[in-house]
Amino acid sequence: MRLSLILGATLTTLFLGAALLxxxxxxxxxxxxxxxxxxxxxxxxxxxxxxxxGRDILSMIMVGARTSIAVALVAVGIGMGLGxxxxxxxxxxxxxxxxxxxxxxxxxxxxFPSLVIAILITAVFGPGAVNAIIAIGIFNIPVFARLTRxxxxxxxxxxxxxxxxxxxxxxxxxxxxxILPNLANLLIVQGTIQFSLGILAEAGLSYVGxxxxxxxxxxxxxxxxxxxxxxxxxxxxxxxGMAIVLMVLGLNLLGDGLRDALDPRLKARAP
Amino acid sequence: xxxxxxxxxxxxxxxxxxxRDLSLTIAPGEILALTGESGSGKSMTAxxxxxxLPQGSETTGEILLNGTDLLALTEPQMCAQRGRRMGMxxxxxxxxxxxxxxxxQQVSETLRLSRKGEAxxxxxEVKELLHQTLTRVGLPPDKVxxxxxxxxxxxxxxxxxxxxxxxxxxxxxxxxDEPTTALDVTTQAQILDLLRDLVQDFGxxxxxxxxxxxxxxxxxxxxxxxxxxxxxxQGATQAVFAQRRHPYTRALFDASxxxxxxxxxxxxxxxxxxxxxxxxxxxKRPGLFQPRPLFSALKDVSFEIRRGERLGLVGESGSGKSxxxxxxxxxxxxxxxxxxxxGTPVSGTDPTTRRKMQVVFQDPYSSFNPxxxxxxxxxxxxxxxxxxxxxxxxxxxxxxxxxxVGLSPRDGDKYIHAFxxxxxxxIAIARAxxxxxxxxxxxxxxxxLDVRVRAQILDLxxxLSRRYGLSYLFIGHDxxxxxxxxxxxxxxxxxxxxxxxxxxxxxxxxxHPYTRKLIAAAPRLPDFGA
Numbered sequence: 146m147r148l149s150l151i152l153g154a155t156l157t158t159l160f161l162g163a164a165l166l167x168x169x170x171x172x173x174x175x176x177x178x179x180x181x182x183x184x185x186x187x188x189x190x191x192x193x194x195x196x197x198x199g200r201d202i203l204s205m206i207m208v209g210a211r212t213s214i215a216v217a218l219v220a221v222g223i224g225m226g227l228g229x230x231x232x233x234x235x236x237x238x239x240x241x242x243x244x245x246x247x248x249x250x251x252x253x254x255x256x257f258p259s260l261v262i263a264i265l266i267t268a269v270f271g272p273g274a275v276n277a278i279i280a281i282g283i284f285n286i287p288v289f290a291r292l293t294r295x296x297x298x299x300x301x302x303x304x305x306x307x308x309x310x311x312x313x314x315x316x317x318x319x320x321x322x323x324i325l326p327n328l329a330n331l332l333i334v335q336g337t338i339q340f341s342l343g344i345l346a347e348a349g350l351s352y353v354g355x356x357x358x359x360x361x362x363x364x365x366x367x368x369x370x371x372x373x374x375x376x377x378x379x380x381x382x383x384x385x386g387m388a389i390v391l392m393v394l395g396l397n398l399l400g401d402g403l404r405d406a407l408d409p410r411l412k413a414r415a416p
Numbered sequence: 417x418x419x420x421x422x423x424x425x426x427x428x429x430x431x432x433x434x435x436r437d438l439s440l441t442i443a444p445g446e447i448l449a450l451t452g453e454s455g456s457g458k459s460m461t462a463x464x465x466x467x468x469l470p471q472g473s474e475t476t477g478e479i480l481l482n483g484t485d486l487l488a489l490t491e492p493q494m495c496a497q498r499g500r501r502m503g504m505x506x507x508x509x510x511x512x513x514x515x516x517x518x519x520x521q522q523v524s525e526t527l528r529l530s531r532k533g534e535a536x537x538x539x540x541e542v543k544e545l546l547h548q549t550l551t552r553v554g555l556p557p558d559k560v561x562x563x564x565x566x567x568x569x570x571x572x573x574x575x576x577x578x579x580x581x582x583x584x585x586x587x588x589x590x591x592x593d594e595p596t597t598a599l600d601v602t603t604q605a606q607i608l609d610l611l612r613d614l615v616q617d618f619g620x621x622x623x624x625x626x627x628x629x630x631x632x633x634x635x636x637x638x639x640x641x642x643x644x645x646x647x648x649x650q651g652a653t654q655a656v657f658a659q660r661r662h663p664y665t666r667a668l669f670d671a672s673x674x675x676x677x678x679x680x681x682x683x684x685x686x687x688x689x690x691x692x693x694x695x696x697x698x699x700k701r702p703g704l705f706q707p708r709p710l711f712s713a714l715k716d717v718s719f720e721i722r723r724g725e726r727l728g729l730v731g732e733s734g735s736g737k738s739x740x741x742x743x744x745x746x747x748x749x750x751x752x753x754x755x756x757x758x759g760t761p762v763s764g765t766d767p768t769t770r771r772k773m774q775v776v777f778q779d780p781y782s783s784f785n786p787x788x789x790x791x792x793x794x795x796x797x798x799x800x801x802x803x804x805x806x807x808x809x810x811x812x813x814x815x816x817x818x819x820x821v822g823l824s825p826r827d828g829d830k831y832i833h834a835f836x837x838x839x840x841x842x843i844a845i846a847r848a849x850x851x852x853x854x855x856x857x858x859x860x861x862x863x864x865l866d867v868r869v870r871a872q873i874l875d876l877x878x879x880l881s882r883r884y885g886l887s888y889l890f891i892g893h894d895x896x897x898x899x900x901x902x903x904x905x906x907x908x909x910x911x912x913x914x915x916x917x918x919x920x921x922x923x924x925x926x927x928h929p930y931t932r933k934l935i936a937a938a939p940r941l942p943d944f945g946a
Contacts, residue, residue: 304783305783305784307775308784308796308847309796310747311747311797312798312800313770313771314799326787327785327786327787
């Protein structure tokens with residue numbers, strides 16, 4: 146086992162666990178405003194201190210993890226669910242009209258800066274977690290479509306695909322039965338990386354006020370709220386910032402570790 | 417006087433023993449052939465000499481080049497030896513060359529390197545030496561400019577470039593690792609001639625690694641036969657071939673000349689009929705608004721295979737063999753003509769004709785989906801049958817074909833990576849047999865196998881054709897293999913069938929000049945009697 150895989154898996158499990166735990170238990174309620182106890186530094190009553198309304202930051206981080214993970218997970222799901230079939234179809238009809246249509250459509254999406262479009266979507270349809278999910282999800286589609294098409298194209302040249310064609314199997318069936326299982330490693334790894342990018346994008350959107358709306362806590366808005374008080378109570382800004390950094394770091398390490406663990410060529414080279 | 421003297425070389429990589437107590441010598445101007453099957457340690461011997469062993473290698477013994485022990489040298493000292501004292505020619509010329517550099521840059525690279533305490537060679541001198549060397553290997557710069565890129569050259573010309581790179585510093589020792597395996601027979605003959613001439617002219621020692629005993633017999637002064645990291649027999653080529661003292665040498669020799677037992681077949685009705693088919697591909701536009709020129713891969717090809725007949729197809733790469741195979745299988749469309757199997761036209765989708773025809777590919781390592789078990793892999797063609805057997809009947813069918821190809825029914829539960837190349841090719845044949853086809857296409861099906869395994873697979877093919885009354889089309893580039901496994905043979909050149917007839921007749925008395933050229937170029941094992 147590699148260090149990156151262990152470290153990444155630990156960090157990811159930690160945040161996932163916190164998010165799941167927040168459904169049933171948090172140290173304090175996240176709506177409990179207590180102005181008298183505002184901006185307390187971390188101590189034994191509030192493990193990570195309190196914010197400018199006197200809310201417990203640990204509780205908010207736990208519920209915020211829920212928002213971030215849900216948004217990123219669904220966004221990756223949209224990207225995979227639409228991108229992978231499109232990529233498979235493009236590879237199966239490589240050089241044909243369908244391939245051109247799909248890939249040029251991808252180019253079109255790639256041509257727009259993703260965060261700007263996400264802001265546009267939320268500006269038009271109103272801010273909120275659902276619109277943030279759609280905005281981030283759309284930009285995941287071409288990533289998965291490209292990756293799938295590239296991997297599938299080289300698989301289509303292999304003899305075992307030729308053998309399946311000789312056995313009279315149709316292109317969709319070959320794609321599902323032979324191509325997709327051989328791309329699983331690639332997609333899992335890319336999925337983890339897109340997941341971490343989704344977390345970052347969600348944090349970015351809610352920082353500018355276009356993500357989940359109050360009173361649902363989100364890491365990005367906690368950071369935004371804290372910026373006027375950095376000098377007064379640095380922990381209010383540092384803690385959500387650290388949460389974002391550690392979550393993204395954990396997912397990237399997990400992605401790297403999974404790639405090394407799943408790729409037989411890299412495994413053979415490892416000592 | 418010896419040039420290269422390997423004494424008691426033992427090598428292990430990450431604890432796995434690779435070479436054991438290996439000793440050999442090469443004198444200046446001598447050609448030593450190192451032969452054996454894959455995994456016997458031939459290439460590792462060459463890499464040990466060049467100092468190119470992978471990480472985790474441990475060696476004992478000595479490799480003396482002109483008295484210097486190469487194993488005792490540091491990496492910077494080895495760099496001084498490589499290129500100057502010894503050069504290497506690789507198997508696959510396309511991957512051995514950098515596609516982004518001109519051949520002139522690559523050949524003269526070793527001249528332009530300057531080391532500490534040594535001035536770089538003046539430009540004029542580099543140019544002069546480059547000109548000389550390229551001319552010497554048969555690429556005179558006035559015909560093949562040194563400013564060309566590797567993709568603009570043919571396979572044979574690329575291999576000449578690789579040889580030029582290796583010899584430009586006039587090394588005392590040249591190592592050639594399967595230098596002609598990737599080449600066509602006529603090109604192979606030219607490259608072998610070139611190597612022999614270079615050895616004579618420069619007084620170089622040549623360590624030639626090859627699995628092909630026929631090549632050895634034509635080229636080498638001495639031969640060393642390797643098996644599992646040890647040299648089992650070495651000596652003068654003629655003597656070793658004539659006496660074949662070690663049982664392993666004898667086995668290799670017999671397998672190389674192996675001919676399968678084919679029974680006489682009575683003339684029967686035609687099974688596959690190919691009538692006047694043509695196929696062409698569009699090529700790159702010569703100019704922006706000019707039409708794409710067409711490349712004719714198949715020109716008006718006609719032939720037929722009778723039921724029970726074993727037909728061979730030979731030709732060099734690019735002659736249209738693969739295009740023809742794909743057209744017969746209905747994988748690629750044809751522009752004109754008709755292909756019928758048992759009277760019905762072959763089209764891409766019709767399952768009833770499709771099931772009568774199956775194929776075995778060349779590469780046993782890419783022919784199977786690594787994620788499925790063998791039983792699922794070989795039952796894939798059942799897709800063509802409406803009432804495909806299920807449950808117990810399916811298991812019986814799997815057990816039956818696995819037994820037919822000499823494997824155990826239990827092997828159906830294993831994954832493909834548990835099998836060797838030869839076993840995989842048996843599984844590929846089992847997959848082809850499962851629909852009980854009338855015709856099987858063997859597309860270079862034994863080219864990737866070692867000689868002894870190849871002999872076994874050829875016997876299996878002959879045996880199956882006898883038992884199941886199978887017809888097959890055997891496509892190959894190795895004339896001696898095709899000769900031993902077919903009744904009738906066709907010779908293909910540039911998309912046309914230039915000659916066809918009974919195998920023995922075509923090989924003994926070829927009428928077309930191209931056939932004559934092919935047969936003359938093919939290396940042959942001398943006949944020393946049984």
